[in-house]
Amino acid sequence: MSSAVVSTSAAQGRPFVFVEEDAGVCPQPSGAELCAEGRPPQRAFLTSVFSSSKDARLAGVTSASQLAVRPAPEMVSSGVAAMDALTGGLPRGCLTEICGPASSGRTTLLLAALAAATGRGECSVLVDASDSLDPQSAAAAGVDLDRLLWVRCGENSPEKSLEQLLRATDLLLESGGFGLIALDLGDLPEQAARRIPLTTWFRFRRAVEHTPTVLLAVERQSIAGSCSSLLVKLGLVKLGVMRMGESGNRANETSMDSQFALPTHAQLLTELEITAELVRSRLDRKPVRSAEITFASKTAWAG
């Protein structure tokens, strides 16, 4: 019997019985010989004895030697089905970054996430660095405004706004109890946003770990580095425009480059087609291959 077999059986919690092959040759094992560091008699065999019902119960138990594997975080809906299909949703207790240039759909995705969170009955917070939230858009997106706490930072100086945002975020993470805390850094200049030290992001990530809070950061470019568990990059593909034809029929024109013969007031912006690329996901052990999807976001008046 080898010590490895003994230790494995002990780790798995299985009782074991030493069976001697030849009682006349091998001496009876004594207590000293059966300690973890001692070597058992060479000709003693180890036989594990357990019932079939115990086998089934122990099937889901992870042995101590395998506890290095972290349990996967709970995923919640981002409010956009295509995004859920791409990323699996937004992870609780982790930092998620959504980045992209202007008109790439960042705010659309942000409001959809807020709508989903408030729709689940959770209290959510939007820490708005540039005071850029449009309450009408939020209401149209389905955000429950009674459950949304809006912190409007927007001072004249980006540095002051950033300081307010970071301090408010610290206070909110310390308070706890929120389903989603969203940081909107979309309109901050990149130089100012990059000044946030990585230790701050690390502190945020540690504060939200092991809590049911989703921490979501919206910005122009990724600035949290390895602190974020999920990084999604957005971009605008094309617009959807509804126009009135000469015969009075409505027609959808999806190309921005086409020459419209009709006056501008006969056209209506109806849709933005957005592409989303999953750049990084630390939620799975195996590295993610860059995946990309496209989804459409309709304007509020498009119906």
Added chain:
Amino acid sequence: MFACIFVPNFPVAAVFRAEPELRARAVAIFEGTPPLEKVFAVNESATRVGITPGMAKAQAELCSELTLRPRSLLQESVTHAALLDCAQSFSPCVEDAAADMALVDLEGMESLFGSLLKIAHSLFRRAADLGLDANVAVASNPDVAQLAARGFTGVTVIPSGQEAESLGSLPVEVLFAGWDENKDREGKKKEEGQREKSADLLATLERWGIRNLRALAALPEIALSERLGQDGLRLQQLARGAASRTLVPVEAPAVFEEAIELEYPIVLLEPLAFLLNRLLDQVCARLAARALNTQELRLTLALQNLAGVDPQLETFGIPSESDALHNEAHAPARHFISGRQSQFCRTLRLPLPMLDAKLFLKLLQLDLNAHPPGAPIQKIHLAAEPARPRSAQGCLFLPPSPEPEKLELTLARIAGLVGEPRVGSVELLDTHRAEGFRMRRFTPEAALKIDCQKAAEGKSAIAALRLFRPLLRATVTLENGELARVVCLKKKEVQGNVLWKTGPWRSSGDWWEREAWARDEWDIALQNADSVALYRLVHDLLGGSWFVEGTYD
């Protein structure tokens, strides 16, 4: 059975309740109009150094060890209220016998609180928790309890049938102690005739050699009535413990106020916080004694008016009217000037009934940091509006929500960071005007919609508009009446040739008001340095200016 809670030397006890650090010192209370102020009450330490009631204040000031305090009817009033709270925390049947005494009917209380001795000790402890150094006596009738509380210190329980024996050793002066101190609420003394009568009776008993209640009880009734009349018989009945009467219960108003007048005005907020902590502890203890919470705290500070100008209403620390409308949580600070003092008022409204003195202190500190009084403080008055405690049943399946106490503190801190009107939840107004919303207090409990909306599966996202605040002024170049180029000086990335446009969409409103508005809106696409971006361009028809309102993002 009845219990009596008596606070000896009540004016001094009221001062000690407000300033506990004076207990170990010689203290004298004075009253009257200067320069004829006289010592009104002293504690034992002051008596030992030779200070007596009736002494002139100027004479008492010669003693260096003595601490003098003016008599404060306000402090005595709140101390009396605390005494009633202590009594009512045990029984609903309480008689307000005097400013320094409360009588409690203990009928049926033994099954709740234990034996009579246990009840007496509990009363004693509760009074001590409220800052009252009281005597507690329990007896079979209110008068015996009253006499025992006046005569014996600490806790006394007189079994039924042993009244005469227990009271026998008390001096006869204890029968008349209540007559002199039995004043009405406004402190007016009874008629002088009553005082003279009691003095005569006492003098007569002293002449007869009657020193204690045992001797008085042993006198023959007929002879006593012939010489002293009905008053004498009544006194003898009291001495024997045979008088009986019913309690006259009072419904004390649920007023929870604490106040303190300062000897020297304080300037800094740190010592103010120390005093507020003490007042909050006392108020919360009184609320806890009545099993109540509070949902509103009113702090009134009497300030020293240093300017000496004509009285006028000042607006120090008052937010704008629109802010006051937007933010319902905090009433604006109010300044009222009368004479040489002005009053500074702050009201703290809580989202839920709470009872946490430390939280209240923190919230008041944050509020005062944001709205400082601006003048030295001479008097502090704190009032709490009582409310029934909230009842909430926990559930495993409810979504997580922040704790109300933590949330309130967090919101106060964030408000100190970004400003009160810039944190809260949004309420849309019934208007098409731009920025048609207002901020209000964030109260997640108000969101009563429990049923969750369905997830966004199968439902497309709504394109959002991202606003620029303030609006970006734009310079628009027209070619043949069409939008050709847009330039924003304040934001470099918002400029370029107009690649595509749709509109204009006209909206207007409030033409009957002074703040009428009319605008044309365009949706345009501009070529940025690296991508194309969609903007909403606004033409103000009344002013003629062009603005970039926001980005479709």
